[in-house]
Amino acid sequence: MVAPTDERGPRGLLPSVSPVRFLTVDGELTELDEHGGYQLPPAERLATVYHQMVVGRHFDTEATNLTKLGRLAVYPSSRGQEACQVAGVAVLGAQDWLFPTYRDTVALVTRGIDPVEALGLLRGDWHCGYDPVATRTAPQCTPLGTHLPHAVGLAYAARRRGEDLVAMAFVGDGGTSEGDFHEALNFAAVFDAPVVFLVQNNRYAISVPLSRQSAAPSLAHKGIGYGIRSEQVDGNDAVALMAVLSAAVESVRSGAGPMLVEAHTYRMEAHTNADPVDRYRDASEVAEWVERDPLRRLERYLRAAGELSDADVQAAEHAAEELVTWMRPRMNVDPVVDPAAMFEHVYAEPTAQLIDQRDMVVAEADLLAGEDR
Amino acid sequence: MVAPTDERGPRGLLPSVSPVRFLTVDGELTELDEHGGYQLPPAERLATVYHQMVVGRHFDTEATNLTKLGRLAVYPSSRGQEACQVAGVAVLGAQDWLFPTYRDTVALVTRGIDPVEALGLLRGDWHCGYDPVATRTAPQCTPLGTHLPHAVGLAYAARRRGEDLVAMAFVGDGGTSEGDFHEALNFAAVFDAPVVFLVQNNRYAISVPLSRQSAAPSLAHKGIGYGIRSEQVDGNDAVALMAVLSAAVESVRSGAGPMLVEAHTYRMEAHTNADPVDRYRDASEVAEWVERDPLRRLERYLRAAGELSDADVQAAEHAAEELVTWMRPRMNVDPVVDPAAMFEHVYAEPTAQLIDQRDMVVAEADLLAGEDR
Amino acid sequence: MTTTMVQALNTALRDAMRADESVVVFGEDVGVLGGVFRVTDSLADEFGADRCFDTPLAESGITGFAIGMAMRGFRPVIEMQFDSFAYPAFEQVASHVAKLRNRTRGALELPMVIRIPYGGGIGGVEHHSDSSESHYAHLPGLKVVTPATVEDAYSLLRSSIDDPDPVVFMEPKKLYWSKSDTALPVRAPGLGAARIARPGGDVTFVAYGPSVPVALDAAEAATEQGLDIEVIDLRSLVPLDDAAIEASVNRTGRCVVISEAHSFAGIAAELVARVQQRCFYSLQAPVLRVAGLDIPYPPPLYEHLYLPSVDRVLDVVDQLEWDELPNRAV
Amino acid sequence: MTTTMVQALNTALRDAMRADESVVVFGEDVGVLGGVFRVTDSLADEFGADRCFDTPLAESGITGFAIGMAMRGFRPVIEMQFDSFAYPAFEQVASHVAKLRNRTRGALELPMVIRIPYGGGIGGVEHHSDSSESHYAHLPGLKVVTPATVEDAYSLLRSSIDDPDPVVFMEPKKLYWSKSDTALPVRAPGLGAARIARPGGDVTFVAYGPSVPVALDAAEAATEQGLDIEVIDLRSLVPLDDAAIEASVNRTGRCVVISEAHSFAGIAAELVARVQQRCFYSLQAPVLRVAGLDIPYPPPLYEHLYLPSVDRVLDVVDQLEWDELPNRAV
Ligand SMILES: Cc1ncc(C[n+]2csc(CCOP(=O)(O)OP(=O)(O)O)c2C)c(N)n1
Numbered sequence A, B: 001m002v003a004p005t006d007e008r009g010p011r012g013l014l015p016s017v018s019p020v021r022f023l024t025v026d027g028e029l030t031e032l033d034e035h036g037g038y039q040l041p042p043a044e045r046l047a048t049v050y051h052q053m054v055v056g057r058h059f060d061t062e063a064t065n066l067t068k069l070g071r072l073a074v075y076p077s078s079r080g081q082e083a084c085q086v087a088g089v090a091v092l093g094a095q096d097w098l099f100p101t102y103r104d105t106v107a108l109v110t111r112g113i114d115p116v117e118a119l120g121l122l123r124g125d126w127h128c129g130y131d132p133v134a135t136r137t138a139p140q141c142t143p144l145g146t147h148l149p150h151a152v153g154l155a156y157a158a159r160r161r162g163e164d165l166v167a168m169a170f171v172g173d174g175g176t177s178e179g180d181f182h183e184a185l186n187f188a189a190v191f192d193a194p195v196v197f198l199v200q201n202n203r204y205a206i207s208v209p210l211s212r213q214s215a216a217p218s219l220a221h222k223g224i225g226y227g228i229r230s231e232q233v234d235g236n237d238a239v240a241l242m243a244v245l246s247a248a249v250e251s252v253r254s255g256a257g258p259m260l261v262e263a264h265t266y267r268m269e270a271h272t273n274a275d276p277v278d279r280y281r282d283a284s285e286v287a288e289w290v291e292r293d294p295l296r297r298l299e300r301y302l303r304a305a306g307e308l309s310d311a312d313v314q315a316a317e318h319a320a321e322e323l324v325t326w327m328r329p330r331m332n333v334d335p336v337v338d339p340a341a342m343f344e345h346v347y348a349e350p351t352a353q354l355i356d357q358r359d360m361v362v363a364e365a366d367l368l369a370g371e372d373r
Numbered sequence C, D: 001m002t003t004t005m006v007q008a009l010n011t012a013l014r015d016a017m018r019a020d021e022s023v024v025v026f027g028e029d030v031g032v033l034g035g036v037f038r039v040t041d042s043l044a045d046e047f048g049a050d051r052c053f054d055t056p057l058a059e060s061g062i063t064g065f066a067i068g069m070a071m072r073g074f075r076p077v078i079e080m081q082f083d084s085f086a087y088p089a090f091e092q093v094a095s096h097v098a099k100l101r102n103r104t105r106g107a108l109e110l111p112m113v114i115r116i117p118y119g120g121g122i123g124g125v126e127h128h129s130d131s132s133e134s135h136y137a138h139l140p141g142l143k144v145v146t147p148a149t150v151e152d153a154y155s156l157l158r159s160s161i162d163d164p165d166p167v168v169f170m171e172p173k174k175l176y177w178s179k180s181d182t183a184l185p186v187r188a189p190g191l192g193a194a195r196i197a198r199p200g201g202d203v204t205f206v207a208y209g210p211s212v213p214v215a216l217d218a219a220e221a222a223t224e225q226g227l228d229i230e231v232i233d234l235r236s237l238v239p240l241d242d243a244a245i246e247a248s249v250n251r252t253g254r255c256v257v258i259s260e261a262h263s264f265a266g267i268a269a270e271l272v273a274r275v276q277q278r279c280f281y282s283l284q285a286p287v288l289r290v291a292g293l294d295i296p297y298p299p300p301l302y303e304h305l306y307l308p309s310v311d312r313v314l315d316v317v318d319q320l321e322w323d324e325l326p327n328r329a330v
């Protein structure tokens, strides 16, 4: 009744026994048997990734600062996860779609989205500050896992239209527990949708540790239950990520069906600025992960390989400073709040009932503005 | 980061490569390598199972007749799935709990529930015709997969209370696609709840064939994604089912964590009496499965093994006839409809608003009864 | 030729699929089987499995998948098999379908239709008879449409598929086999225009979907008391045709809202609240409701006691503070 | 000693857990972290990880697991982290929690509490500020309770945990840090008794949860116009204290319902519908609503425009068909 040895058979679907790793913690190249059969990515691409990671880290630091200044309602930091977020974007073409979560603002910036627009949601200006169609980036998704079926539907639709399009959907370790994760992976497999699901397993869902989230050997082991090929990778190793994710995107693009990739990483900061992280995890654990910092690891490797010069490093730092300098004054401007804007785009055309409500709110605001004068 | 070789490691979690099988289609014992390491169950138990399957088949036929007489609103037949349903119940102790779906009426009867009470839901008398606490059998569940987390919660609760209790939760192939299946399996694994999930993969969800439901090598391959040990078994082979399910219940009872068992079977009848099955499947397919009839297969085996005499077969037929004879006149009585009953048990005590509504309905009914007189 | 509501819906889907290649139909059993109510009968045949197809059994997944397809240029029409089996999709509907246009300031629109067979009266076992329209009507960003006639089934479904906004299209199961001799296609005004199903001057009945025939029957029966009752068929709950209701009640001075959904915090309450506000000075009596009881939908043998009935409607009409009923006044 | 609402809720949980071993608390981050709002602060410490624990992130699973535990003798108190993150559990709530007692003719009861922080006013980004109470209130079989004061937070939560029926306990996030000097424990009457938060004779404000302080502030401000406004704090939406509302409106003749939930088909509509029916002959003006706008809850910088405000309430009071306002009458 079952053909366990067909090309979707068990052996081909399970991930590597341990996470694919190209770099040691010190940025040295690991032995071949840790590479899981993947190729070392070209050095230029890695240098670009390094550059983007530096920019991402600075951006992230600035965003955290902005919360202290009250310029952001809240900020979930990407610190420590830059390799995942940058590699996840770097392997995409312009025509591909990205489906990020609230955590993935560094991915947005890497995608080329104006950082001020990228911070729209967290600034409280609008729910999504950028144009998803123009940027081929879905709005950052807050309800856990719910964007995954969107990615599947969009990728399937594109394939139906004969478009060369891959969807890259990010999700957290916590997000894998939601029913929508399951339904999305199953739909992807049944409809053969060109999607890469990238689980950023940062070992916490707010305070809930991985051990409370899953008893599976790895989250990548979930793939086989859908007939989806899966892989696990060291999420703080940008080289391994580039190797695995570009292979995944290529395979998916070629029509070999969806893939699930788990990146083992760590959330260096609190869940958000509002989260008292010391309540639930030891500083010593964080310290261990400082050692595995993805940025330093890649820098060491590239320098040793002669692919990164002091000038390159300075150029990256400089680009990062420029970005921050560009965004800072713009973030210090109070966004314009137009009461009527709330009523736009609820429907293509407002209903009679909405027009009444809009008129009321606008009249109130006008009155208040009059009083203020 | 991951310990792939711990006792929950991949090898121990995956199901047998092909479904465990003890009996050939002709009821002969298969080679040892098809047994998946399981023991042949004791002959007396198998004889009892045979007896219960005969009773179940007759009951099922009678229920189908009752729909033709208009005595049931609808009936989803168990025909062809008697081995699964009887074995799934036979391996339980009186203290264990059963979580059945709308399809599993034969399981209810095997559990010892009065057949008229078992048909309460389908008769339209009340939503659940039996007492779930007294019978340790949850109400038959219609919303797909939604009873699975209940089974997990109940089993966990029992373990917390120090009770020796296993929950057996039935679900269809279609039901495995729902988010609640995923969440239930994950909770079971994380909380180490003593549950056996039995998937009756009858290859159809109404008209949706298995190939549209899942692209996995088998549905049992879903277990590893939760860290749950899993097995697949020929669902028309009562011997294999008894072997696998009693081992599963024993293992779960011993504290080794939940298990997922997929039984490969076939729905011989339409989804329900209201379903035009010819629209979506060939008679030839059904004919193939007639060959694999679980009842005939077990009978042949037991007879050949000298464990079943003509007298035993007659006794089973006789018991079945008795059951049907007992239920038939009772099913022909119109249930009493008491308008006030609708308002009972909405809350422990009816609210003031409900009392008003009840009084209105009862007054209407009284008036109508008066007019009728 | 006589057409049932099921056939009219089927024809609407077919015509919409012929008119626009981007219309796709999917859900549970909508393919070869043609849906458990046959609303999608033979669409897979005519348009192929690419345009009408079955999915795994996962309503949240179906809805999310439709969102994704709509984001890439399709106009999905999805089927939830029964009212209460749409509940697993509630998060997708509430947090995404209803909000995507607004969240993205119009950059992403969702021209999708969620078809939901709803309501009771067909002897369904538990979970097969819920009237869930109030939940959807309460979520801004959704349109909520429901036909009461064969003609409207066609016309409103076509309009819903054409609409740039997501529409929850609620199909009254009880009326699936109701019939009409009108030839299709018929097109009525778009979404948001109510219909005077029966003109009258003494009382306004406001109804929709499965309750419209009950309202009409009750209005007919009330002629025996000399009452001339107007029946408004809302057709769409969102947008709501306030003007039509207001004009009627200002004429009649009395209003009864009829709805199968649970009474408490249901859509009928909204209708009552609006009428008493907008027609306060015209009202001769409080606006009353005949709605579903506030109990879980009962088993088949009890459902006649649950559903708004002609008798129950007439009882409520009697409570409309008549000094003397019109026929006695003659 | 000053107590916040969060602390009162925490104390209520603690006292309930001390009083009854079968009370267990679980959900996302309720363990060591003590919940994102600290309502479960240090319960895991005092009662151990068996009685207060974290779960995987799956709200349907949490709810279904709680049902199972309740079937086996526990009294689960589960937390949904935010209003809209309870939507994934909607099917479990609608099809099981609300119905299990009824389905089984009372053989299985579900003494469980679903705690849901709800409403806006805390600057939350999207999906963190929904007022979802109307959905629950529309589902027969659920009780729906919501405190507006620190004292009631304690007392109502204790009553909800003691209750044999499933209770959706809605906690107004905006009031989490409101304070009181009353020493706990305090026990008010059980579920279903409203509270006169402020007596008055000219208008009745009906409010609950986050809208009670708005109602009180508006009533205070209205004294400038010489208006003496009564404020009713419902405390529980189901069961509803019709008698208290009716008595008040029959005295005042005017009523405004205040609620943060979307106006359309929300619980405020139900309150309006009931009042106009029960108090028809007393009413000097239509019953009006000040409710949430019928738009998706807006981003933080806009929420002051969405929420019922004192000004908006006073504007509506002005529309209550006054021949002359009381102060002018003096
Ligand atoms: C459906 C749903 N439930 C709960 C939440 C609240 N919540 C926001 S982030 C978060 C933790 C998510 O953890 P994970 O998926 O691991 O992502 P991470 O934050 O670690 O990147 C939770 C519980 C939510 N956003 N959506």
Ligand SMILES: Cc1ncc(C[n+]2csc(CCOP(=O)(O)OP(=O)(O)O)c2C)c(N)n1
Pocket: B103, B142, B143, B144, B171, B172, B173, B174, B175, B176, B202, B204, B205, B206, B267, B271, C028, C057, C081, C085, C088
């Ligand atoms: C949540 C939900 N969606 C849809 C349905 C309608 N429905 C009833 S049975 C069924 C097919 C289920 O198939 P499967 O799980 O394989 O079980 P089987 O009927 O084959 O035993 C469907 C779609 C339902 N009961 N619940």
Ligand SMILES: [Mg+2]
Pocket: A172, A173, A174, A200, A201, A202, A203, A204, A205, A206
């Ligand atoms: Mg995480």
Ligand SMILES: [Mg+2]
Pocket: B172, B173, B174, B200, B201, B202, B203, B204, B205, B206
């Ligand atoms: Mg099946």
